Amino acid sequence: MATFTLLVDGQVLDHELLAQLQTVEAEEHLQMADMLRLxxxxxxxxxxxxxxxxDDAVFSPLTHLQLQITVGNNDPVTVIDAYVVETQTAFTNNPGESTLTVTAMDAGVLMSRREVVRTWAGMSDSDIAGTIFNDYGLSSEVETTDVTYEEDNTLIVQRGTDMQFLQLLAQRHGFDVYIDVDPASGSLTGHFGPVRLDGEPQGLLTIHMGQSSNLNFLNVRWDMLRPTAVQVDNIDFDSGENQTGSAGSSDLTLLGGEDLFKSTTPRMSRVLPSGAAIDAELLSIAQGLCNRSSLAVVAEGEVDTRNFGAVLRAKRTVTVRGAGELYSGIYLVERVLHAFIEGEYTQSFTLRRNALAPRRQDDFTPEEE
Incomplete structure (x- = not known):
């Protein structure tokens, strides 16, 4: 059995209001802001x-919300920490059919409220990211970038919100930028770096294995037309000469036994970036695009929570079994939609991987076995 707890400005939602709550949807996403809909x-x-x-005025602008989900006897898991950004009211003449929909966005919304013009000199992109996270009182997990911009050579100018600027910097390295919520403590951490593929898989998703199955369905798609190599071209500001950066393979951890890039005909993508000033930037852009292109196997499905017995989290890895030699193995969880509708808890997900088949070291044994 799964239950949820909704905190409003740190307090458990009033019992009378809870009785009127029809639907709860929380979406975690690697590429987009996490969202909550009530x-x-x-x-x-x-x-x-x-x-x-x-008219109780509970959900005013930027009201702080937290959603915790408990499955069985497990500890509560905080899946989203968010702030109210919109309400929508549907009035009808029919009793019991009028609704209030409350939409909230993760803490990134606090970094998206004010557009600024700001210069950054003598700092790397990772230094800038760490500084911005610190400005909002967030701890940070920042991947170090090599290039430092000297004021007499290159001046980085921010024009836009802090979140927009972080996303722009992340794109130059193929990084992800998001606010991660700790499942146990609910504390927030700003992430600026490549996808995390090295962690211990959070569980075992099983399809077509009788009573061991814990998925209602699983659909897998392999996009075979993604570029396997990237070349980035630019013109040097001072000399007027051509600059080129290229990448012919992904440097991400391989999630399976067979590299996708070696399983398809090579395809080159050529990019003309804006704002790249030196060779190292071009190489970083090319490698980042190549890494993102490598995650070409996409799986979508729905968890049978009673059999899975846990809360599936995005931005982490998970193991899939029962999907044949080709598609069984480790996946990155890109998206999870947690939904409570009329008391029933569902988890829909999107997974990605950059390889086929399992690795020799992959463990397909459930914990209870």
Whole structure:
């Protein structure tokens, strides 16, 4: 059995409001902001003084929300820490059909409220990312970048919000930028770096294995037309000469026994970047694009939570078995949609990987066995 706890500004949601909550949806995503959506049933109060829930003014702009999910006897897992960014009210003449939908976005919204013009001199992209996270009181997990921009040579100018700027810097390295929430403590960490593929898989997703199965379905797609090599071209500001950076393979951890890039006909992508000033930047851009292109196997499915017995998290790895020699193995969890609808908990997901077949060291044994 799965249950949830919704915290509003640090306090558990009032019991009367909880009784009106019809739908809870929390989406974790590697490439986009994590989002929370709540749908409440609303009705005119018995004394006619206003609308229940709507006129209680609980969900004002940037109200702080946290969603914790508990499966079975496991500890609660905080899946999202978010701030209210929108409400939508649907009024009808039919009793019981009017609703209030509350939408909240992860802490990245706090970094997206103010556009600024700011110069950054004598700092690398990773230094800049660490500074911005610190400005918001966030601890950070930042991958060091090699290039430092000297003021007499290159001046980095920020024009936009802090989150927009971080995303721009991340694109230059093929990095991801997001705010991660610790499942146990609920503390927040700013992430600026490549996808995390080296961690211990968080569980075992099983399809077509009788009573051992814990997936309702699994659909796998292999995009065979993705580029396997990238060349980035530019013109040197000072000399006017051509600059080139290229990458012919991914340097990410291989998630399976057979590299996807070696399983398909080579295909080259050529890119004309904007804002790249030196060769090292071009190489970084090319490698980042090549890395992202390598995650060409995509799996989508739905967890049978009763049999899985846990909360699946995005931005981490998971093991899949029962999908044949080709598609069984370790995957990166790109997206998870957690939904409570009429008390029923579902987990829909999107996975990615850069390889085929399992590795020799992959463990397909469930913990209880």
């Amino acid at each position: 749908v409440f049933n609303i009705a005119v109060k018995e004394d006619g003084s206003g609308w229940r829930v709507l």
